[in-house]
Amino acid sequence: MSRVVLPLVVAAMLLPIGVMVVVASAPAGGGAGFGLFANLAEMFAGGDFPVYFRNSLILSFGIGLLDVIFAGAAGYALARLRFFGGRVLFALVVGTLSLSPTVVMVPVYVIVHGLGWIDSFQGMIVPSMMSAFGVFLVRQFALGLPEELLLAARVDGAGEFRIFATIAVPLLRPALITLFLLQFLAQWDNLLWPLLVANDPALWPLPVGISQLQTEIGYDIRLMTTAALVTAVPPIVLMFLLQRYYVAGLTLGGVKR
Structure with missing residues (x-):
């Protein structure tokens, strides 16, 4: 049964991509x-699309790397360092997961505007x-780090930052790469926040640029689909290159140590 169902599911998932390629391959003015x-060259x-593409790369890679650095350090600290209020702080972090991004968007916008x-x-x-x-993700993975390894490093005189940088980070690599991929994909497709904050077209990422492209070219489905096809390439390439770390990151937390 699975030999029949799985190919059908794969075909259904690939069908929109196939339609996108067909529409993007249509010549200007119709015809065969x-x-x-030619659509890519047009x-x-x-001049605007390369700017949008560059901005999306800056935002996606920048936010992804910063999230890995700061969330990685915070998650490790909450998992492995004992300090006053650590559990309360983690509870507050988990509590924010229940808040919709749209709920905090207005106060964050007020702060950004004030700055x-x-x-x-x-x-x-x-x-x-x-x-x-x-x-939350990094903390859960950090809880599974061998305590003996960290204690041995402390006995040898290593400081907490050195332990984190030289021991914890390599062991947490699947989790950190998983976090980077998830954040990269989220920011690559992010439309609402850049649309609110960036009024200058020179700062627009691809989702905002393509949404404005609809009115500039009078709903030219051919070029819009071509732009969407190009937009889909970087996430696919990145997932292909880092998929083994991504799979390891998703499965490691489910293994009982």
């Missing part, structure tokens, strides 16, 4: 022929550079 490369010739960060990369990056989910 393969016009994908899309990049306008003068409207129309700036820091206004789009700083509010998302550390996620509560990232702290």
Whole structure:
């Protein structure tokens, strides 16, 4: 049964991509022929799409790396360091997971506006550079680190920062890469927050740029689909390159030590 169902599920998932390729390959003005490369050249010739693409890379990689650094350090500290109020702090972090992003969007926007960060990369990056989910994810993985290894490092005179950087980070690599991939994908597709903060087209990422492209070209489905096809390439490539770490990161937390 699974030999029949699974191929059908895969085909159903690949069908939208196939339709996207067909539409993006339609030549300008209709008619027969393969016009994908001409559509790509036309899309990049306008000058705006490369800017949107660059901005998406800056936001996605920047927020992903910052989340790995800050959430990784915070998650490890909450799991392995004993300090006053640690459990309360972790409870507050977990509590924020129940809040919808739209609930905190208005107060965060007020803060960003008060700091003068409207129309700036820091206004789009700083509010998302550390996620509560990232702290929770890394903490759960850090709880599974061998305590004997950490104690041996402390006996040898290693400080907590050195233990974290040289011992914990390599062991937490699947979790950190998983966090980076999840954050990268979330920011790559993020439309609402950049749309609120960035009024300058020079700062627009791909989702905002493509949404504005609809009115600029009069709903040219051919170019819109071509842009969407190009937008889908980086996440697919990144997932292909890092999939073994991603799978390890998803399964490691379910293993009882």
